[in-house]
Amino acid sequence: xxxxxxxxxxxxxxxxxxxxxxxxxxxxxxxxxxxxxxxxxxxxxxxxxxxxxxxxxxxxxxxxxxxxxxxxxxxxxxxxxxxxxxxxxxxxxxxxxxxxxxxxxxxxxxxxxxxxxxxxxxxxxxxxxxxxxxxxxxxxxxxxxxxxxxxxxxxxxxxxxxxxxxxxxxxxxxxxxxxxxxxxxxxxxxxxxxxxxxxxxxxxxxxxxxxxxxxxxxxxxxxxxxxxxxxxxxxxxxxxxxxxxxxxxxxxxxxxxxxxxxxxxxxxxxxxxxxxxxxxxxxxxxxxxxxxxxxxxxxxxxxxxxxxxx
Ligand code: UDP
Numbered sequence: 001x002x003x004x005x006x007x008x009x010x011x012x013x014x015x016x017x018x019x020x021x022x023x024x025x026x027x028x029x030x031x032x033x034x035x036x037x038x039x040x041x042x043x044x045x046x047x048x049x050x051x052x053x054x055x056x057x058x059x060x061x062x063x064x065x066x067x068x069x070x071x072x073x074x075x076x077x078x079x080x081x082x083x084x085x086x087x088x089x090x091x092x093x094x095x096x097x098x099x100x101x102x103x104x105x106x107x108x109x110x111x112x113x114x115x116x117x118x119x120x121x122x123x124x125x126x127x128x129x130x131x132x133x134x135x136x137x138x139x140x141x142x143x144x145x146x147x148x149x150x151x152x153x154x155x156x157x158x159x160x161x162x163x164x165x166x167x168x169x170x171x172x173x174x175x176x177x178x179x180x181x182x183x184x185x186x187x188x189x190x191x192x193x194x195x196x197x198x199x200x201x202x203x204x205x206x207x208x209x210x211x212x213x214x215x216x217x218x219x220x221x222x223x224x225x226x227x228x229x230x231x232x233x234x235x236x237x238x239x240x241x242x243x244x245x246x247x248x249x250x251x252x253x254x255x256x257x258x259x260x261x262x263x264x265x266x267x268x269x270x271x272x273x274x275x276x277x278x279x280x281x282x283x284x285x286x287x288x289x290x291x292x293x294x295x296x297x298x299x300x301x302x303x304x305x306x307x308x309x310x
Pocket of ligand 1: 186187189191192203204205206212269
């Protein structure tokens with residue numbers, strides 16, 4: 001049985017990855033310090049023999065007994081309000097945490113996949129974003145703690161690949177949504193759905209003309225799984241290129257929930273990217289991957305989940 005370590009296992013993406021590896025017949029070791037993760041996301045896996053959980057902060061030395069085939073590093077605060085609240089931990093998990101896990105991967109001769117992000121492109125001047133674009137990031141702005149941690153993470157991962165010949169994979173994740181997102185994580189989708197369900201006004205930041213492209217979680221997990229098993233070590237964008245303005249997105253949520261709420265406008269956060277859409281040519285060509293779940297389908301599934309937890 002192959003053994004995989006997933007860090008950030010109790011988080012939104014980490015928990016869905018654990019599910020996928022369990023379904024594929026792996027022994028899964030989930031690790032999380034539970035700062036932003038929620039153990040409830042893993043509760044259903046605890047009775048399984050091929051799942052174990054380690055409550056640990058990967059910014060500190062990481063020890064795992066036995067062999068490991070794969071390490072997937074998904075530990076990190078990932079929503080703007082989280083990484084503004086805990087900026088130093090965000091920098092540490094992306095830098096020190098990644099270094100510890102690369103060391104572990106080397107010691108175990110494991111393949112390491114890191115969760116990078118569309119935030120490495122910052123407020124992009126190239127649209128849609130290709131992997132070749134170097135980005136437009138403000139290192140000392142409020143988002144810099146996340147963006148630069150992830151950029152460092154890519155650099156050190158590539159250095160281990162080049163100098164230590166470690167097998168590495170880099171996925172650049174664009175906005176993703178689905179069940180197990182935290183209703184209070186501040187991101188636009190849980191914010192809007194929560195507001196609509198509570199009958200509150202929807203808070204669009206700025207004039208709402210900025211765009212995002214939302215990918216349903218099962219599509220993302222499938223792209224990551226394919227990338228892990230591929231032989232491609234350069235970064236690959238995984239996301240859904242179906243781009244929408246925040247204004248139009250607010251209208252979709254109002255329609256979906258049948259809410260009578262209004263949309264109100266509040267100040268745009270500093271350095272908020274004006275547009276974002278992945279170019280997924282590489283994922284299509286190298287991994288044979290493209291998203292399958294439309295936004296209307298994915299939003300329905302996500303709404304069902306939020307109705308249960310609100
Ligand atoms: N946003 C918004 N209202 C909210 C939360 C976010 O209008 O209550 C906007 C935010 O300014 C950004 C977009 O929605 O332009 C996506 O924000 P999110 O925090 O979900 O993720 P980001 O893509 O910025 O990391």
